[in-house]
Amino acid sequence: MDGYNFAYLDEQTKRMIRRALLKGVAIPGYQVPFGGREMPMPYGWGTGGVQLTASILGAYDILKVIDQGADDTTNAVSIRHFFQRVAGVETTTATTAADVIQTRHRIPETPLRSGQILVFQVPIPEPLRFIEPSEQETRLMHALEEYGVMHVKLYEDIARYGHIATTYAYPVKVDGRYVMDPSPIPKFDNPKLDGNPALMLFGAGREKRLYAIPPYTRVESLDFEDHPFEVQSWEHTCALCGSDHSYLDEVITDDKGGRMFVCSDTDYCQTRRGEVA
Amino acid sequence: MYVAVKGGEQAIANAHRWLADRRRGDRDRPELEVAQIGDQLRLAVDRVMSEASLYDPELAALAFKQASGDLTEAVFLLRAYRTTLPRLAVSEPLDTASMRIERRISATYKDIPGGQILGPTYDYTHRLLDFLQLAGAEVPAAEIREEVTEAEACPQILELLNDEGLVEQEIDDGSEPADITRDPPDYPMDRAARLQMLARGDEGYLLALGYSTQRGYGRNHPFAGEIRLGQVEVEIHVDEWDETICVGEIALSECQMINQFGGSREAAPQFTRGYGLAFGHNERKTMAMALVDRALRAEELGEPIIGPAQQAEFVLAHADSVDASGFVSHLKLPHYVDFQSELDLLRRLRREHAARQAELDGTRDTASPQQEER
Numbered sequence: 001m002d003g004y005n006f007a008y009l010d011e012q013t014k015r016m017i018r019r020a021l022l023k024g025v026a027i028p029g030y031q032v033p034f035g036g037r038e039m040p041m042p043y044g045w046g047t048g049g050v051q052l053t054a055s056i057l058g059a060y061d062i063l064k065v066i067d068q069g070a071d072d073t074t075n076a077v078s079i080r081h082f083f084q085r086v087a088g089v090e091t092t093t094a095t096t097a098a099d100v101i102q103t104r105h106r107i108p109e110t111p112l113r114s115g116q117i118l119v120f121q122v123p124i125p126e127p128l129r130f131i132e133p134s135e136q137e138t139r140l141m142h143a144l145e146e147y148g149v150m151h152v153k154l155y156e157d158i159a160r161y162g163h164i165a166t167t168y169a170y171p172v173k174v175d176g177r178y179v180m181d182p183s184p185i186p187k188f189d190n191p192k193l194d195g196n197p198a199l200m201l202f203g204a205g206r207e208k209r210l211y212a213i214p215p216y217t218r219v220e221s222l223d224f225e226d227h228p229f230e231v232q233s234w235e236h237t238c239a240l241c242g243s244d245h246s247y248l249d250e251v252i253t254d255d256k257g258g259r260m261f262v263c264s265d266t267d268y269c270q271t272r273r274g275e276v277a
Numbered sequence: 278m279y280v281a282v283k284g285g286e287q288a289i290a291n292a293h294r295w296l297a298d299r300r301r302g303d304r305d306r307p308e309l310e311v312a313q314i315g316d317q318l319r320l321a322v323d324r325v326m327s328e329a330s331l332y333d334p335e336l337a338a339l340a341f342k343q344a345s346g347d348l349t350e351a352v353f354l355l356r357a358y359r360t361t362l363p364r365l366a367v368s369e370p371l372d373t374a375s376m377r378i379e380r381r382i383s384a385t386y387k388d389i390p391g392g393q394i395l396g397p398t399y400d401y402t403h404r405l406l407d408f409l410q411l412a413g414a415e416v417p418a419a420e421i422r423e424e425v426t427e428a429e430a431c432p433q434i435l436e437l438l439n440d441e442g443l444v445e446q447e448i449d450d451g452s453e454p455a456d457i458t459r460d461p462p463d464y465p466m467d468r469a470a471r472l473q474m475l476a477r478g479d480e481g482y483l484l485a486l487g488y489s490t491q492r493g494y495g496r497n498h499p500f501a502g503e504i505r506l507g508q509v510e511v512e513i514h515v516d517e518w519d520e521t522i523c524v525g526e527i528a529l530s531e532c533q534m535i536n537q538f539g540g541s542r543e544a545a546p547q548f549t550r551g552y553g554l555a556f557g558h559n560e561r562k563t564m565a566m567a568l569v570d571r572a573l574r575a576e577e578l579g580e581p582i583i584g585p586a587q588q589a590e591f592v593l594a595h596a597d598s599v600d601a602s603g604f605v606s607h608l609k610l611p612h613y614v615d616f617q618s619e620l621d622l623l624r625r626l627r628r629e630h631a632a633r634q635a636e637l638d639g640t641r642d643t644a645s646p647q648q649e650e651r
Binding site: 010037042044106184 | 285286288289353356357359360361363459460461462463464465590591594599600602603604605606607610611612613614615617618619620621622625626629
């Protein structure tokens with residue numbers, strides 16, 4: 001696009017972000033502060049992910065953007081348009097065809113392969129934030145590996161509800177060291193973080209933090225021996241493709257309590273329907 | 278049968294067309310010119326420039342127009358443009374003492390060298406709606422004195438106190454200030470970084486926090502030592518010529534608060550300072566900023582931290598309207614996946630609750646009447 005550099009950000013900014021990313025990859029799960037820039041979309045709408053994608057995107061990369069697992073949700077459409085406009089890259093909805101996938105709140109159902117990069121949009125990167133609001137304190141807690149409070153919080157959930165009441169943005173421990181917020185993905189997706197062949201990058205624009213999970217890194221969801229981590233399951237199957245193993249969105253179909261369940265990952269669902277047909 | 282929502286692209290395009298149409302309004306009336314906004318709605322333009330931290334009255338007016346008068350949106354538009362600009366030079370520190378004064382008042386002395394100059398102010402106007410403006414009456418031109426007030430004649434009031442040692446002295450230690458537009462926030466922040474964040478903080482937010490200090494949540498006994506408004510020269514040092522040259526003038530508002538004194542066994546008691554600075558005519562903002570700046574010095578000055586305005590991380594992390602409006606508005610984005618997770622858990626918890634309740638009711642039915650009464 002005239003008047004703007006390739007992928008919107010200037011080259012110095014992109015280099016600064018790539019350096020921060022390298023640091024993030026070198027210290028898996030560690031939140032690296034970076035000089036985040038204002039983007040032409042609002043904070044909270046994916047500016048962190050957009051900056052990361054802009055920094056790593058090459059002219060021949062194929063980009064996929066999803067929000068809630070779907071390619072056609074409004075914000076996914078908006079971000080995909082943005083990169084079509086400022087980088088002129090090819091885009092796709094097929095998980096298997098994409099080099100870079102920017103996502104909000106989901107990890108695709110189709111397993112990722114080596115060489116792919118998954119970029120997460122992160123609202124609040126600090127997993128300890130809702131226990132300790134001060135950034136000064138939480139940085140110290142990470143430095144000292146002082147994560148007892150997180151287990152206390154999970155224990156209090158069990159004491160009160162009988163279950164760990166965190167259903168999304170479920171905290172994980174990366175490579176046995178840093179406790180990390182996997183962004184608000186449902187805990188259903190947490191097992192996909194572990195040992196994934198793809199590089200996973202996390203960008204929080206407003207908070208000016210980024211972090212990474214390198215390929216094939218050990219990622220454990222926090223739990224207790226007597227209350228092991230478990231993911232959501234449904235009594236239903238997808239009403240469109242019949243999948244009994246994907247994350248389902250509930251869709252209200254009338255005002256009489258009628259509802260159906262469909263795959264949140266639209267590409268996965270369509271591919272399955274194509275195969276069945 | 279319901280098929281997952283499609284057509285987001287078309288919906289977005291249509292929404293934007295409708296928005297542009299609304300913005301233009303009634304085609305029978307002339308379109309608002311950007312120059313008119315810069316000329317007649319200059320206080321809005323000044324606020325947009327300040328909070329966007331970019332001095333460009335024309336583009337700020339454009340942003341205001343494009344945002345249909347939504348100041349927060351206009352700030353965001355201009356801020357997003359600012360981030361794409363190259364850095365050509367870093368200016369020398371501005372010398373507000375040599376400001377070409379339009380307005381300058383002090384609440385601490387009745388008469389001051391250079392005089393009290395009210396300038397174009399809303400102070401002392403009676404807030405009566407002027408129906409003549411509704412009827413489009415002509416406004417008589419103001420008489421402007423030809424002779425410009427000499428800069429030397431308007432010394433900074435706090436410097437006069439300084440001569441007596443009554444007010445703490447600000448000392449330039451020569452260190453390179455942080456740059457909040459390039460470096461991520463690193464708490465605790467020094468005063469230079471704090472002032473930068475306050476300078477582009479949301480006016481309403483700072484006003485509320487400043488006000489809270491006056492009502493007892495971290496009082497600091499402020500006096501408006503001096504408020505000045507006018508044009509200041511911007512100079513840059515050109516290395517090739519080894520010379521400092523003026524590249525233009527910008528309008529600034531500055532507020533210096535004089536606050537309660539501190540002192541210790543070693544140091545004699547002195548007034549302390551709070552400082553506010555903003556682009557254009559932004560007096561309320563600079564006063565609020567000065568109050569909050571002073572409140573944030575509580576730790577440095579050994580004061581108890583009892584009010585929200587004194588908590589640096591809280592105040593600074595939430596001051597930026599671009600940050601805040603973005604994150605609040607993101608709640609409009611789809612959250613069906615997370616919501617589904619919560620629904621699932623809630624239903625499970627309710628099922629378990631109902632089962633426990635049923636079990637409890639069962640044991641109650643078989644219990645003896647006496648037990649039940651207790």
